[in-house]
Amino acid sequence: MRTFCFVLGLVFWTGTLWGQKISDRRLLRQIKKIPSLSNAYIGVHVESLEKDIALAGIHEAQYFTPASNTKLLTFLGAIQTFPKLPVLEYAFENDSIAHFKSTAYPLLLHPFYSDSLFFEFFNQKSIWKYHPATTFPKRLGSGWSWDDYHYYYAASSSIFPIYGNTVQGVLKDGRPELVPAFTVSQDTTVKNLERKLNSNTFQYHPQNWKENDTVYRPFIPSDSLFVELLARATKKEVLFDLQTNNSINWKTLFTEQEPLLYKGLLQDSDNGIAEALLLMIANKENGQFLPEIAIDKLQKQWESWLPDPLEWVDGSGVSRYNMFTPRSIVAVLQQIDHSLSWDVLTAYFPESGISGTLNDYPDLKNVYAKTGTLRHNHNLSGYWLNSKGERFVFSIMVNHFTAPTAEIRKGITELITWLQKKVK
Numbered sequence: 001m002r003t004f005c006f007v008l009g010l011v012f013w014t015g016t017l018w019g020q021k022i023s024d025r026r027l028l029r030q031i032k033k034i035p036s037l038s039n040a041y042i043g044v045h046v047e048s049l050e051k052d053i054a055l056a057g058i059h060e061a062q063y064f065t066p067a068s069n070t071k072l073l074t075f076l077g078a079i080q081t082f083p084k085l086p087v088l089e090y091a092f093e094n095d096s097i098a099h100f101k102s103t104a105y106p107l108l109l110h111p112f113y114s115d116s117l118f119f120e121f122f123n124q125k126s127i128w129k130y131h132p133a134t135t136f137p138k139r140l141g142s143g144w145s146w147d148d149y150h151y152y153y154a155a156s157s158s159i160f161p162i163y164g165n166t167v168q169g170v171l172k173d174g175r176p177e178l179v180p181a182f183t184v185s186q187d188t189t190v191k192n193l194e195r196k197l198n199s200n201t202f203q204y205h206p207q208n209w210k211e212n213d214t215v216y217r218p219f220i221p222s223d224s225l226f227v228e229l230l231a232r233a234t235k236k237e238v239l240f241d242l243q244t245n246n247s248i249n250w251k252t253l254f255t256e257q258e259p260l261l262y263k264g265l266l267q268d269s270d271n272g273i274a275e276a277l278l279l280m281i282a283n284k285e286n287g288q289f290l291p292e293i294a295i296d297k298l299q300k301q302w303e304s305w306l307p308d309p310l311e312w313v314d315g316s317g318v319s320r321y322n323m324f325t326p327r328s329i330v331a332v333l334q335q336i337d338h339s340l341s342w343d344v345l346t347a348y349f350p351e352s353g354i355s356g357t358l359n360d361y362p363d364l365k366n367v368y369a370k371t372g373t374l375r376h377n378h379n380l381s382g383y384w385l386n387s388k389g390e391r392f393v394f395s396i397m398v399n400h401f402t403a404p405t406a407e408i409r410k411g412i413t414e415l416i417t418w419l420q421k422k423v424k
Contacts, residue, residue, distance in 0.1 A: 020424035022046075022056040030418055031058070036411035040401035044415075045326035046423060049337060049383065049391040054327075055423045061308060063323040064397040067372030068269045069379045070317030070324075072332050073310070075265060075348075077298045078277045079339050081284055084254040085261065087118050091248045098125040099241060099248055102133060102160040104283055106276035107257060109233060110164045111179075111216065113264045113273070115257045122234045129241035130230075132223045133159045135288040137279060139220065143319030150195050150217055154318065157275045158221035159289050162229050164272050165221045167202070169193045171209045178202070180229050182219065193217055200225075262348045266370055267356025271316035278315035291315060307331055317372055326395040329381045333393045337383070342391075349382060360406075363413050365420075369394075376400055378408045384420060392423060 032038050045060035047053060078085075086103040093099060107115035122128060139156040140149065148154040155165045168179045176184050176193060184193075187203035193215050195202050200219050209215070219225070223240070231238040255261075264270045265277070281294035295312050311323035337345060345368070350356030352364035357371040361380075369382025381395035396415065398408055 020055070020422070021053075022419070022422055024058050027056055027058050031415065034411045034414050036401070036403045036407040037398060037415065040403075040408070041399045043326040043397040043399075044395070045330045046392060046394045046419060047330055047334070049334070049393045052334075055392070056419060057327070060327040060330075060395075061325055063308075063311065063325055064379070064399050065320055065374060065377045066317055066322050066324045066329065066379060066397070067374040067377050068271075068317040069329055069370055069372035069381050069395070069397075070312070070314065070322050071265055071269065071274050071372075072329060072336070072370055072381065073298070073312065073324075074274045074277050074315040075262065076332050076336050076339070077281050077294065078262075079336070080301075081281050084256075085258055086280070086284075087115070087121075087253045087255045089250045089252055090121075091250050092125065093129075096125055097127045097129065099129045099131060101131040101250075102283075102289075103252075104159060104161070104276050104279035104289055105255070106161040106164065106273050107255075107261060108160075108162050108230075110161075111166060111168045112164070112268070112270070113257075113260050115255055115260070117257075118253075118255065119233075121253060122230070122236055125236070127237045127239065128230075128234075129239050130160075130223075130227055131241050133287075133289050135290055137275075137289055137291060141275065141291070141314035141316070141319050143313055143321035145318075148318075149197060152216040152218065153271050155218035155272045156221050157272075157279065157291075158226070159223065159279075160226050161221070161272065161276055162226055162233075163219075165218055166272075167193075167195075167217045167219050168214060169202075169204070169217065170214050171204070171206065171211055174206050174211075176204045176209075180219075180232065195219065259347065263356075266348050267350045269357055269371065271318055274316035275314065302335075305331055305335065317374075320374065326381075326397050329395040329397075330393050333381060333383065333395070337391075337393070345383075360409055361413055364416060367416065373405060376402065378405050378412075380412050380416075384416065386420060386423075394419070 043059040043064050046056040087105045090100040107113050137157040170177050184202040190203045190205045192209035193204045195217050227238045265273045278291040278294040279289045282290050285297050307327045308325045313319050313321045349368040350358035352358045352367035353362040366385040369380050372379040377399045379397040384392050
């Protein structure tokens with residue numbers, strides 16, 4: 001009897017010390033009680049961030065479409081690669097002439113996250129010689145839907161993004177005003193403002209476009225268009241320099257706008273920023289602007305701690321070719337926590353009911369997490385605090401559902417609220 005009591009006490013003490021694990025059967029039973037989640041394909045993984053132990057999981061080793069949860073990997077790669085983000089490389093030839101080349105930094109004249117100090121840097125000289133790259137990313141990522149080309153979230157990638165590679169259009173007095181300026185003609189067959197698939201030809205329909213309503217449409221980027229737009233914006237002479245000159249002593253201009261950029265990436269889930277960050281990492285690796293170079297580098301760099309291989313093809317998660325496991329995403333979140341202070345991390349991530357995409361989760365408490373949404377797929381991965389201030393890391397991936405996404409969010413809210421009460 002004494003032995004039995006001792007063993008029972010030891011089990012209780014050990015469970016209290018290491019955390020209370022929820023069995024797969026109990027977790028599955030709870031999921032089946034939530035109508036919106038009962039017919040979906042669901043993966044869950046929860047760990048204590050303080051004790052580094054798994055506390056709940058189901059299908060955590062199965063692969064899911066991550067959507068914008070992919071940005072968590074891009075973010076980790078960026079903060080590990082860049083103590084400070086490089087804006088561009090430059091060299092001053094004399095008092096009036098400067099040379100420059102791209103790092104793929106995306107905030108030059110961006111419509112939402114413009115880096116004003118970057119733009120003002122061009123005021124220092126009257127003539128700027130641009131050295132273009134020799135490798136180019138595809139305009140749209142692998143596995144992207146081609147008919148999304150005219151939406152802001154599918155803006156084309158380029159070596160040197162400008163204006164977010166996007167036109168900002170406003171209808172004033174029945175006439176469109178575009179920034180940057182492009183030729184636009186009236187066409188009663190379009191929705192409001194649209195672009196031709198393979199050219200920077202824009203059409204608008206004044207009856208379908210509300211007065212003073214702002215819309216954003218991607219343009220097709222190129223080196224020649226970049227030079228033209230930069231010259232027009234800066235009122236400086238911008239020229240191509242195609243000569244290979246190994247004697248140029250390149251310097252790097254760094255930004256202090258990391259909070260602006262990373263909040264755009266995580267809180268607003270900006271796809272253009274995500275794709276640019278992968279190109280920045282690739283350029284740092286070997287001078288080529290190809291996303292697969294960055295992905296290959298990071299996968300090798302992370303091999304020792306990733307629990308499962310990654311099926312990873314883009315920076316933003318727009319591609320349906322991406323597939324990750326919930327426990328891999330949790331491992332990435334743990335590495336993010338190791339790389340940043342808690343104050344910085346929570347400033348970058350959306351907060352439940354308060355900021356970014358987590359405004360859509362008003363009933364969650366003390367959650368800092370990244371959403372990921374494609375049609376029939378919705379995921380939420382991040383961190384929560386319990387009433388004692390203890391931190392937990394989680395990934396909930398819900399794929400192949402037919403219910404409205406709003407109902408899936410309610411289901412995830414119910415599941416997390418239950419987990420917060422049950423996980424100790």
